Amino acid sequence: MPDPNQQDLHNIHPSDLHTFTKQILIANGTSPPDAEIVTKCLIAADLRGVDTHGTNRIPSYMERIRQKALNPxxxxxxxxxxxxxxxxxxxxxxxxxxxxxxxxxxxxxxxxxxxxxxxxxxxxxxxxxxxxxxxxxxxxxxxxxxxxxxxxxxxxxxxxxxxxxxxxxxxxxxxxxxxxxxxxxxxxVAARGKIYKALRRGEKIPQDWALDGEGNRTDDPAEALKGVMLPMxxxxxxxxxxxxxxxxxxxxxxxxxxxxxxxxxxxxxxxxxxxxxxxxxxxxxxxxxxxxxxxxxxxxxxxxxxxxxxxxxxxxGEIEMIMEEKRLVEGIPFAMAEIEGLNREADLVNVEHLIVK
The missing domain is CATH 3.30.1370.60 (Malate/L-lactate/L-sulpholactate dehydrogenase, NADPH binding domain)
Structure with missing residues (x-):
């Protein structure tokens, strides 16, 4: 029986993602050399399987720039x-x-x-x-x-x-x-970015990750964000x-x-x-x-x-190195909701969309 939480994922080639991300950063006031540094670091996370710290962070970073909370x-x-x-x-x-x-x-x-x-x-x-x-x-x-x-x-x-x-x-x-x-x-027990990732993808989280706002264990990422993460x-x-x-x-x-x-x-x-x-x-x-x-x-x-x-x-670090080798060939997986979120950022600054092939 299929996992009801598992979404269809679409692989994006790292080079396409690199070009897209760098253009978004430059269009939002980041110098080309600095945009290259930020882009490489974000895609390094995506390649290693640390999706919580990769290019999915772009919308939150760009909103901070728009609200003058971060100086690009x-x-x-x-x-x-x-x-x-x-x-x-x-x-x-x-x-x-x-x-x-x-x-x-x-x-x-x-x-x-x-x-x-x-x-x-x-x-x-x-x-x-x-x-x-x-x-x-x-x-x-x-x-x-x-x-x-x-x-x-x-x-x-x-x-x-x-x-x-x-x-x-x-x-x-x-x-x-x-x-x-x-x-x-x-x-x-888990990085907080995994809670945000589960929320974006409409997934449940393990009950030992976080407490809700009332101090109870929860498998709902929205409720977990109202409470606290649990220390390992x-x-x-x-x-x-x-x-x-x-x-x-x-x-x-x-x-x-x-x-x-x-x-x-x-x-x-x-x-x-x-x-x-x-x-x-x-x-x-x-x-x-x-x-x-x-x-x-x-x-x-x-x-x-x-x-x-x-x-x-x-x-x-070895598991992440193996994942990097795999994703360099197969691409980096994104849920459609994540791709749409990135493309909304592209619309704001007239950058070409990420294309799902």
């Missing part, structure tokens, strides 16, 4: 605090652009001094954290990527929205035989959310303690904070030896004994 032409500025510490002021521009500059700065410091740390203030949502990890990997760097976000999660034992569902991400280069290590996870591991997930706020919000001088604006709320600036670290992996041994050790770790993890019913063990 803002130019980040850099303050070099020490030889290994910098701060980026995003000036309420795209988080993608400020974070890209921040990681570039962290990498350049780490290449000289072994480590680079960058705090970013007055920023916005920067999508999937894994693209920043990949930026560091492309430079043969290890990384830590923190951000805070709008309130969606209670402190453990509470029921009010206070902490953000703020992802913690990190990575390390792999060797020739193994995969790179890429961890990108939210401190909640109870107090452990709640503690990670507080940690993200300390390093990203308190330290940077950006909003914190529940005062970051929801990216779907175009009424005011978001004032998100980020914290990025790049680390040179050959500080204590050669890069070749480090990568060889990473290869060994990969093989030990994926080759370990499996529990009953498990066919394969994956290294962190």
């Amino acid at each position: 032409s803002a130019i980040p500025t850099i303050n070099q605090v020490t030889p290994v510490v910098g701060q980026v002021d995003a000036h309420n521009g795209f988080g993608f652009v400020a974070a890209h500059e921040g990681m570039k700065l962290a990498i350049s410091m780490a290449q000289i001094y072994g480590i680079g740390m960058v705090s970013i203030k007055h920023s916005n949502h920067f999508g999937m954290s894994a693209w920043l990890v990949q930026q560091a990997l492309d430079a043969d760097m290890m990384s830590l990527v923190f951000t805070n976000s709008s309130p969606a999660l209670p402190a453990w034992g509470g029921r009010e929205k206070l902490m953000g569902v703020s992802p913690i991400a990190c990575g390390a280069p792999g060797g020739e035989d193994g995969k790179p290590f890429i961890l990108d996870m939210a401190p909640s 591991g109870g107090p452990k997930g709640s503690g990670l959310a507080v940690m993200m706020d300390v390093f990203s919000g308190v330290l940077s001088g950006s909003a914190f303690a529940g005062h970051v604006t929801n990216p779907y709320d175009p009424s005011r600036e978001a004032d998100v904070g980020h914290f990025l670290v790049a680390i040179k992996p050959d500080l204590f041994m050669s890069l070749e030896e480090f990568k060889g050790r990473m290869d060994y770790l990969y093989k030990r993890v994926v080759g370990s004994e499996k529990m009953a019913g498990v066919e394969r063990i994956y290294f962190p």
